[in-house]
Amino acid sequence: MTRAPGLSVRWKLTLSYAGFLMLAGALLLAVVWVFLLRYVPDIADRRMPPGRSVLITGPTRSDLLDAFVPKAAIALGALLVFGLVGGWILAGQMLRPLARITSATRVAAGGSLAHRIRLKGRQDEFRELADAFDAMLARLEAHVAEQQRFAANASHELRTPLAITQTLLDVARSDPALHDAELVERLHVVNARAIELTEALLLLSRADQRSFVRxxxxxxxxxxxxxxxxxxxxxxxxxxxxxxxxxxxxxxxxxxxxxxxxxxxxxxxxxxxxxxxxxxxxxxxxxxxxxxxxxxxxxxxxxxxxxxxxxxxxxxxxxxxxxxxxxxxxxxxxxxxxxxxxxxxxxxxxxxxxxxxxxxxxxxxxxxxx
The missing domain is CATH 3.30.565.10 (Histidine kinase-like ATPase, C-terminal domain)
Structure with a gap:
């Protein structure tokens, strides 16, 4: 099946990790900003009597904004870089078993059913998938071997009556004294056995395909x-x-x-x-x-x-x-x-x-x- 190109799963996981880290960092900075605002009053909130001047000794909100925003932007940028690099590495580690499963699938698709993944480690979703894939390959290999053995046996069994028929015809051709009735009787027996074998093979195929109504x-x-x-x-x-x-x-x-x-x-x-x-x-x-x-x-x-x-x-x-x-x-x-x-x-x-x-x-x- 032909599909349009798209982002790999590793890139999707990387962007997901980086996006989540950026969101968490932005929420943390927002909490810090709100917390600081509670202790830093705005200069407009300070009441000054008419005709008097007030000396402001502490930082104002404007000062805090000028100091906080650049540092927050730098922090978010660092989080973005860290999230992309760390997410790329983590995604690669997490998807390494999937790469082995994909490789094994391609080998099996090429006709090598004897290949197994044999993924090591503790039980998780990837290992369950690998074990199920190995079990499927084992069943397929056994089924193919059984079908090949069955085809070889069926060919041998079907060849026997055909060979006997050919021998009878050759003998009849070389021996004119052979009675036609005797030849017909022998051919009838051989043909009946070939028909019996063919019907048995068809019945066996029908049962294997489960093509019947219950x-x-x-x-x-x-x-x-x-x-x-x-x-x-x-x-x-x-x-x-x-x-x-x-x-x-x-x-x-x-x-x-x-x-x-x-x-x-x-x-x-x-x-x-x-x-x-x-x-x-x-x-x-x-x-x-x-x-x-x-x-x-x-x-x-x-x-x-x-x-x-x-x-x-x-x-x-x-x-x-x-x-x-x-x-x-x-x-x-x-x-x-x-x-x-x-x-x-x-x-x-x-x-x-x-x-x-x-x-x-x-x-x-x-x-x-x-």
Missing amino acids: EPVDLSLLAEEAVETLLPLAERHGVALEATGDATPVRGSPALLLQVAANLVHNAIVHNLPHGGRAWVTTAATGERATLTVESTGEPLAPELVATLGEPFVRRTSRVRGGAHAGVGLGLAIVRSITEAHDGRLVLAARPGGGFRATVELPVDGGPGR
Whole structure:
């Protein structure tokens, strides 16, 4: 933005200091002048009888005026010079932290988010500003690094189906004996996986941007709908689903929150025991928090793996039962993103003895007044 040139903040503070000092000096001289006038009478006030002369031995107001005004003018001039010089020095000392903050801002604007101000000293307004700026840079640096990592992973995941498609076409071109039906079926599977990945990326982007309308939602009904929808998949995998819970009012997007429940239930089904697996879906509202908990049996999980499962393209294992439902590694990342967009949080934990527990915590909807 182009702005007209103006006085710097240092000059403004300097003139303010000098002006205040001049005003204080002028008021002090005025008080002194009034005080002196009380003890120095004017020659016109002295009563002289007609025909008699009076010898005046003390100073008059006229004498005081001639002596006081030049000295007061000199004093005010000295105060002006002192105020300008002292104000310039004091303003420079006061604005030195601001100069460091400005320099750091320019460095960050040039693309170096790793730079920090790290302003030393006791807590004051400038140090609060510097600390807030450092915290903002840290969040931006982490966000940019996460976006770069996400873009690299997304490019890798999207390149895989395209490479497979190219390989299938090359094989079909070099092998005339390959049946068209077989080629079409393979291409259909690869294309479906690419579409699934693209839709997951779009959903994740929509959740990150918070571009949705909030409305009252009963989280327990969404959990029941997700369980009913995925019940055939659970039966094919031999997983027993159980859903319990009371009414759980929240405020948000019904479609996105349904996606949260569906992703968690789907995750509990495909990552379960080969035989006799179980999954529990529970909703509850306690105090100001509403929770959706999906717990499932399964293989033991290392704590360091559980801590990364909410990241994009991170999978529990390299091999999942039911390859058609293996997912693209974005299920829990989408859940976390949607949950944070609804001012909540996702808590992941391994179950003792094997299995997994995912808990979504959201603010309870208190009605129209909230």
